[in-house]
Amino acid sequence: MPPARQTYDLVIAANRLPVDQVTAPDGQVEWRRSPGGLVTAMESVMQGRAGAWVGWAGEPGEPPEPFDEGGIHLHPLGLSAADVRDYYEGFSNDTLWPIYHDVIVPATFHREWWTSYQSVNARFAEAIAEVAAEKATVWVHDYQLQLVPALLRRLRPDVRIGWFNHIPFPPVELFAQLPWRGQLLEGLLGADFLGFQRQADARNFVRACRQLLQAQTRGDLVQVDGTDRQVRASAIPISVDFKGLEALSKQPEVIERARAIRASLGDPRVLMLGVDRLDYTKGIRHRLKAYEELLVERRIGPPEVTLVQVATPSRERVAAYRNLRSEIEQTVGRINGELSQIGSPAVHYLHHSYPREEMAALFLAADVMLVTPLRDGMNLVAKEYVTCRHDLGGALVLSEFTGAWHELHQAFACNPHDIEGLKQAILRAINTPTKDKQRIMRALRRRVSEHDVQRWAARYLAALAAAPEQALPEQALPQEARQ
């Protein structure tokens, strides 16, 4: 008889496991925890519960054996090179990602990508069904796994299923372009509770169900056809680990490093900073255009003002990302060629990933943070920046098209499509008196500290537990969620 497999009360499923494989100089392979806020949040909710995480280990081929790391049971799921190409780079990042981000670049539709997406989602559902204990809570993450809720419900009707979308949910007019729109909606309706970054995203989902499935809806509830089930779709915006990141940014070495960064840039009067995955949704081109025009018009210029643009390498096997990278690098080259001075480049462009300490030091060093996406589910960089500014220094220029803007209204708002308006927002962020900027920063920090990632996770799980059908009594909910 095969040994009884251990099962878990709380199962997280996401495209990626929360660890990266690293090879030490002696060839020894080990796992290192990825530093994201999601992992910190999950650790806080997994305390005292038996928790497992199902996800891809990041390399194509046979998956490693399941293992335990930091108190979480990790269950790797194998993706072949063809799965990575069709399910991940293809359907997830070249079909869904553009449609869900306002079609900033055109979406690509291939039927074989869809077939692969279905098959990988089915494997996820099977892996979850294997590790979930009787009546477990299962929390599925993001647009790569939209079919998992319904597939899992078929395999395991006893478990409670939640799904959270880290990216926007598009208006029905754009969503309707997807040839597989009905299957995607039905896949999601297998969940008990669906969480979104903004109310507008939740409303878009409910509207899509009404218009494309002719489902009955009432407020944030969708009636599932042919059953007595109702699914709730609401906004529960994600956040950052405020306490952990603030403590990091208060470390003397980080503060010293921030000083050293400024000194190595020639101690400019105004250091501007952009930090993004190199993605066409992030508005990097628009930001550079506004900055270039301000330089050409001599309203600002080096050496008093400089811009550091950190662009993390991303999805380089998708053509739109390769094109964006060469376009950005050409633009930076042109700006520097035409507008720099000897020893004072106009733009410092860094195409790297950095450790958390270095990111915190950059945030502390920057007088103006430029967050200018054309569309972004939340944008954690904006929240990380204000978290690090315990000195109340700095100013945040924030696009109205980010989820973060809906919580951080006091920031210097911009519409990145409006280059003239963006230039004005940058100048305001530079020239507003320090006292006023401190007041703004204090308000922004209060919001993030009161709505941190631990509270997000607790609220999400409470909403999932209290979703229609199996409403729990109030006292069963964690304290944070009773509001």
Ligand code: ADQ
């Ligand atoms: P992303 O599109 O990846 O996330 P974002 O929210 O900005 O966008 O998160 C990026 C993370 O990567 C931040 O924690 C940032 O500090 C880090 N990072 C960026 N550049 C880095 C670098 N060079 N080195 C090291 N770290 C770097 C998706 C959605 C967002 C949503 C998040 C979370 O697109 O809208 O906010 O998920 O839900």
